[in-house]
Amino acid sequence: MAEAVSTENQTTQQTGRKVKFVITRQDKPEGSSYTEEFELPYRPGMNVISALMEIQRNPVNSGGKDTAPVCWESNCLEEVCGACSMVINGKPRQACSSLVDKLEQPITVAPMKTFPVVRDLVIDRSRMFGALKKVKAWIPIDGTYDLGPGPRMAENKRQWAYELSKCMTCGVCLEACPNVNDKTDFIGPAPLSQVRLFNAHPTGEMNAEERLDAIMGEGGIEACGNSQNCVRSCPKGIPLTTSIADLNKETNKRMFKRWLSV
Amino acid sequence: MKGFYARRLHSLLGVIPLGLFFLEHMITNFSAYEGGKESFDAGVEFLNGLPLVLVLETFFIFLPLLYHGIYGLYIAYQAKPNNAHYGNERNWRYTLQRVTGVITFIYIAWHVYDTRFQVALGNVTHEQLGGVMHNIVTNPATFVLYTIGVVAASFHFANGLWSFLVTWGITVGPRSQRVSSYICMALFVIVSIMFVLSLVAFRNMEFQDPTVAFQSIRHFIA
Numbered sequence: 001m002a003e004a005v006s007t008e009n010q011t012t013q014q015t016g017r018k019v020k021f022v023i024t025r026q027d028k029p030e031g032s033s034y035t036e037e038f039e040l041p042y043r044p045g046m047n048v049i050s051a052l053m054e055i056q057r058n059p060v061n062s063g064g065k066d067t068a069p070v071c072w073e074s075n076c077l078e079e080v081c082g083a084c085s086m087v088i089n090g091k092p093r094q095a096c097s098s099l100v101d102k103l104e105q106p107i108t109v110a111p112m113k114t115f116p117v118v119r120d121l122v123i124d125r126s127r128m129f130g131a132l133k134k135v136k137a138w139i140p141i142d143g144t145y146d147l148g149p150g151p152r153m154a155e156n157k158r159q160w161a162y163e164l165s166k167c168m169t170c171g172v173c174l175e176a177c178p179n180v181n182d183k184t185d186f187i188g189p190a191p192l193s194q195v196r197l198f199n200a201h202p203t204g205e206m207n208a209e210e211r212l213d214a215i216m217g218e219g220g221i222e223a224c225g226n227s228q229n230c231v232r233s234c235p236k237g238i239p240l241t242t243s244i245a246d247l248n249k250e251t252n253k254r255m256f257k258r259w260l261s262v
Numbered sequence: 263m264k265g266f267y268a269r270r271l272h273s274l275l276g277v278i279p280l281g282l283f284f285l286e287h288m289i290t291n292f293s294a295y296e297g298g299k300e301s302f303d304a305g306v307e308f309l310n311g312l313p314l315v316l317v318l319e320t321f322f323i324f325l326p327l328l329y330h331g332i333y334g335l336y337i338a339y340q341a342k343p344n345n346a347h348y349g350n351e352r353n354w355r356y357t358l359q360r361v362t363g364v365i366t367f368i369y370i371a372w373h374v375y376d377t378r379f380q381v382a383l384g385n386v387t388h389e390q391l392g393g394v395m396h397n398i399v400t401n402p403a404t405f406v407l408y409t410i411g412v413v414a415a416s417f418h419f420a421n422g423l424w425s426f427l428v429t430w431g432i433t434v435g436p437r438s439q440r441v442s443s444y445i446c447m448a449l450f451v452i453v454s455i456m457f458v459l460s461l462v463a464f465r466n467m468e469f470q471d472p473t474v475a476f477q478s479i480r481h482f483i484a
Contacts (some may be wrong), residue, residue, distance in 0.1 A: 014268070017412070060295055090346075090347045091347065092402065124460065157290070169483075175291065176344070176348060178341055178342050178344050178353070178357075179341060179342075181340075181341065181342040183340045183342070184340045192274060205312060216266040217265075217266070217327050218265060219265075220265070221266070222265050222266045222268075222269035222270065223265070223269075223340075225341060225356055226352065226354065226355075226356060226428055226429075227342070227352060227353045227356035227357075228352040228354050229350070229352075230347045232348070239274075239436070240384045241428075241433060241436070241439070242435055242436065244428075245428050245433065245434040245435075245439070246431065246433060246434050248429055248431040249430070249431020249432075249434065250431070251266070252430060252431055253272070255266070255270070256268070
């Protein structure tokens, strides 16, 4: 261990390289934002989270002035929780998987402003949870007696449905979407794709129409403008636009069925 | 619930009937290029000879146009383009669809004022429309504006057809959406060329009609 640390120090000393960060900051939810620059010693393999940790250890900006450490959120550090989503060099992504070696300098870091900013890089993504509740992104199995095992799912269906289940509600697709903004109430691509996931499930399918009705409501699927930024930004490679087009078909069928069956 | 139906109706009307009328308009105009004044006049005469032409115009052109145009302006207003950060081709088409929509809206309002509205007022007759067009396209300023108008309308139609296929769940997967992109963009090029050639054809002296009293708003521009 001691040897590993000394090797690391040597590398820093040998290279003397610095990494420059330009961070968009905001002191409180209703405050205005400003940028602050930081220069940190380069360490091999560092990512944006470890850089933020370095600032936390030594909160001094590039002007040499003491400053409040930058606030951010993170949990898993392996790109599966979605908590550390932020805009890095203009693109929304997870800070933990943003390796400094692969980023152009200076590295700009900003909060995803599609969401309310709580402080610095911390944002409030609760609208996404609200959207999941709105579209009923769950499978109701609670009852007063044992319902027994559900129907089986075909393996080929399970394979593509599994891809949809990788969504970590990180908010990157909402940030990238030009139709998710303060002029619309569009819930965004992520919760739509969850409707497709739960409607594909053999038990979830029993409530498929409720979910379709939900996304035919305010801020639902109709607000998609086909820019397709979502599918290109999704860190998990979820086929969001395929989900949306498929749900377009399903909601259209539902629309005609509702009209003609009354 | 309202938003869903409003948006679906907007998408449907854009192709049926508006897209179909747009293609019909292209073919009639192109007859001016292909067969000259005689051929174009025959086309105009055929259209005006259709039964219940005023009903057709009202319910299959005017009202759908008004709905599609005004609701479309609202859609354009709701957009927050971000092409600087997301430079992919689909995102550019997203923004262009809204920009060309607004241009087309203004252009069609002007064009309808120049032509159909003047017929309704009795300032010109259907037979004189070739002459009206000749006056418009022989002025360099209005010729350029009309060219911008028809190219914008062609893009809006062709790309709108692409998103129509997505909106109605016809092209679902990435491959079908890519293939339909190629087809629709080819359609954009063909339709634009045909409309521009028609505009060029109207510059021909045979369309000159000294009896046309109406001079369009080109005089305000010139």
